[in-house]
Amino acid sequence: MAASEQHDGDDGMDAFMDNFKIRNYKNALSEDNWQEEFDKIPMFMKEAPEEIDPQQYPELACLQALIHDQDRPPAEQAKSLKDEGNAFFQEKNYKKAITSYTEGLKKKCGDQELDTVLLTNRAAAHFHLGNMRSALNDAAAAKKIKPDHLKALTRGAQSCMELRNFAEAVQWCDEGLQRHPTDKKLQELRAAADKHKRATERDARKAKIKEKKLHAEREALLAAIKDRGIKLFRPAEPRRRSEEEEEEGGVGSSAATLQLDGVGSQEATGAQVFLDERRSLHWPVLLLYPEHQQTDFISAFSENSCFSDHLAVMFGEELPPWDADRKYLSENLQLYFEDEEKETFYQVNPETSLLKVLQHKRFFVKSGSPSFIVLVRSSSFWTQFLMGKKIRGL
Structure with missing residues (x-):
């Protein structure tokens, strides 16, 4: 009797499984558009859309609502905006990353560590966009909050290098190495900055010597022309020529x-x-x-x-x-x-x-x-x- 009931039960399961194989899931992804629908899930998005339509991206809209929830403490909002900026940064969408970091700084959360991170991250985004002056300003602001912050010191030195302010880059590196004497990145930057600084100073000295020589040659040439009484044509001038100029004949x-x-x-x-x-x-x-x-x-x-x-x-x-x-x-x-x-x-x-x-x-x-x-x-x-x-x- 028991064996017969067990046999009947197996037959019922077999029938269920056969039906399961051909039954479609409710709200399932279709074979035609599964990749498109998959890309709408925040966890699997390769990049965020330019504009978020709640109807088209309900999960992402929900996450953004959480990030920008004004009822949460400023520190939480700033941290969420930092995370959002980091996500944009990883996608190389540096403009949006800057916007997120800036909004995070506007929260004035009072967390110095968080504000320093937001500033250095924004400096990195500016750096990748080629906004070297803005990157340097953010690095300086971060260093003012935390003078020993390694990323702020490194980013400040890198920005000065790109701006060809090699003497200032050396100062940033020296300040950083005082606090992080074994950091290889700062050591390498310091060596490169000092090399460029010396080359720039050498070129400036050469240019000054050359200019001085050219000036002396020009003065000697003009004196020779004047001594010979040769007159150079002077175009009409708005002012009246002085008597001395008239006597010199131009x-x-x-x-x-x-x-x-x-x-x-x-x-x-x-x-x-x-x-x-x-x-x-x-x-x-x-x-x-x-x-x-x-x-x-x-x-x-x-x-x-x-x-x-x-x-x-x-x-x-x-x-x-x-x-x-x-x-x-x-x-x-x-x-x-x-x-x-x-x-x-x-x-x-x-x-x-x-x-x-x-x-x-x-x-x-x-x-x-x-x-x-x-x-x-x-x-x-x-x-x-x-x-x-x-x-x-x-």
């Missing part, structure tokens, strides 16, 4: 520096007037050929050289390709400079030295580079170009 330190080192010939051509070891000036000179709209550039025309020396080389056996008529022979050429203010052209004797021309009372060096017009004597263009113009000799 040569002054400020004007000369502007023309020689600013928008002068060096910027346009890569060359600049210089003073050689024999105290001779060499000028970048521009030759203009208006008939063919061509130019030539002599990068270092010695003040003691004559124009004929250069013209003989430039228009010797090999003439320029744009001279199809082969008429630009050195013996056929005439040079002029223009006095725009007086609307006058001055003819230059090719046998004259550059210095003598530059010393002419109506010659002004513009943009650090003297310029001259070159024409073929007695050509049709020469006649047309000079027609109606005032021509004078030196």
Whole structure:
């Protein structure tokens, strides 16, 4: 009898299990959307959604309500916000992490340890976003609360390194090593900061020496130009020139520096007037050929050289390709400079030295580079170009 009842019971279980295998669970995850539904469970989320809809994420909404429950003590709220920030940090969502840490600090919970952690964590988030100044400020605030806090000291040193404030980074490391003398991270940072600090100081010394040398060379150059009576063209200025400046004929330190080192010939051509070891000036000179709209550039025309020396080389056996008529022979050429203010052209004797021309009372060096017009004597263009113009000799 007992065996028969047991047999009947086994048959009933078999039937139940057979039915169980094909029965669907109520509220079960379907085969089609199980992964999507799985991602809605806070424990298994890979990252938090940008906006939390209570209908779509009820469990997460519930957790957030607990975190931001204003009825709980400030310390509990701050700790929950710290944990929330840490979760965002692990997801590399540093902006949201900063927001959570900031909200935690706003609770003013009075727990110095917790506030220090919130500050150092926020400093880390700022650091990863590249906000080095904010990271340094948070590290400094954390150190003020707890002067021996290792993470605050380390983060402050790292931020100074990124800001290239190497001397300050050394100070942070020294302060940290006083409290944590065996910390390898601080030791490594200290060594790197000191190396960069020494290199920066060395570069600063070199730059200062170089600047001092350049200043001396510039002053010597300006003095040489002034001593020769060479006038640098000065653009119109808003203020009235002083009598002393008028007497100097436009040569002054400020004007000369502007023309020689600013928008002068060096910027346009890569060359600049210089003073050689024999105290001779060499000028970048521009030759203009208006008939063919061509130019030539002599990068270092010695003040003691004559124009004929250069013209003989430039228009010797090999003439320029744009001279199809082969008429630009050195013996056929005439040079002029223009006095725009007086609307006058001055003819230059090719046998004259550059210095003598530059010393002419109506010659002004513009943009650090003297310029001259070159024409073929007695050509049709020469006649047309000079027609109606005032021509004078030196």
